[in-house]
Amino acid sequence: MFNSSFQTLESFKEVLTQLPEAIYTKPCPILSNATIGQHTRHIIELYQCLVQGYGTGSVSYDRRQRDKRIETDVHFATFQLVQIQISLEKPNKKLNISFDLNGHEQELESNYFREVMYNLEHTIHHEALIKVGINLLTDIKLPDSFGVAPSTLKYRKQCAQ
Numbered sequence: 001m002f003n004s005s006f007q008t009l010e011s012f013k014e015v016l017t018q019l020p021e022a023i024y025t026k027p028c029p030i031l032s033n034a035t036i037g038q039h040t041r042h043i044i045e046l047y048q049c050l051v052q053g054y055g056t057g058s059v060s061y062d063r064r065q066r067d068k069r070i071e072t073d074v075h076f077a078t079f080q081l082v083q084i085q086i087s088l089e090k091p092n093k094k095l096n097i098s099f100d101l102n103g104h105e106q107e108l109e110s111n112y113f114r115e116v117m118y119n120l121e122h123t124i125h126h127e128a129l130i131k132v133g134i135n136l137l138t139d140i141k142l143p144d145s146f147g148v149a150p151s152t153l154k155y156r157k158q159c160a161q
Contacts, residue, residue: 001113002089004150005120009085011146012127013078016040018140024074028133036133037071039126044070044077046122047084050115054090059115060098088116124149 016024019036027033045064053059070077092113099106128147134140145153 041071
């Protein structure tokens with residue numbers, strides 16, 4: 001699980017380093033005018049919420065910072081991904097996940113490993129959206145695996161045999 005997370009974030013960093021700043025911050029019509037930087041910030045900040053909440057055992061993905069620098073500075077964003085890679089691997093433990101549901105604070109019990117997996121799947125989902133934006137805005141050749149779940153890659157490999 002941690003290895004898959006590390007590799008997914010590593011691939012993401014490699015893609016981001018190929019992007020000119022103007023593309024990273026350019027609104028993409030097919031993504032409801034969101035930018036690649038905004039999707040990147042969203043990925044990073046959910047991981048940051050998880051890592052920061054580990055110590056107290058309480059995580060709220062709703063209370064993330066929404067740091068504009070992550071969505072406007074691709075170099076700062078890649079640095080944040082490195083920080084996540086460094087700090088992600090931790091022992092499993094119980095976590096309380098709080099969230100706002102129709103104006104009411106709710107809480108549910110989870111655990112660290114489950115939330116790492118959630119963040120991995122969430123990252124892959126947003127990478128798929130980012131891939132659409134990159135393909136629309138650039139001629140950059142992305143890895144076939146970028147934005148594709150490992151189970152899908154495994155299935156495709158089985159079908160090709």
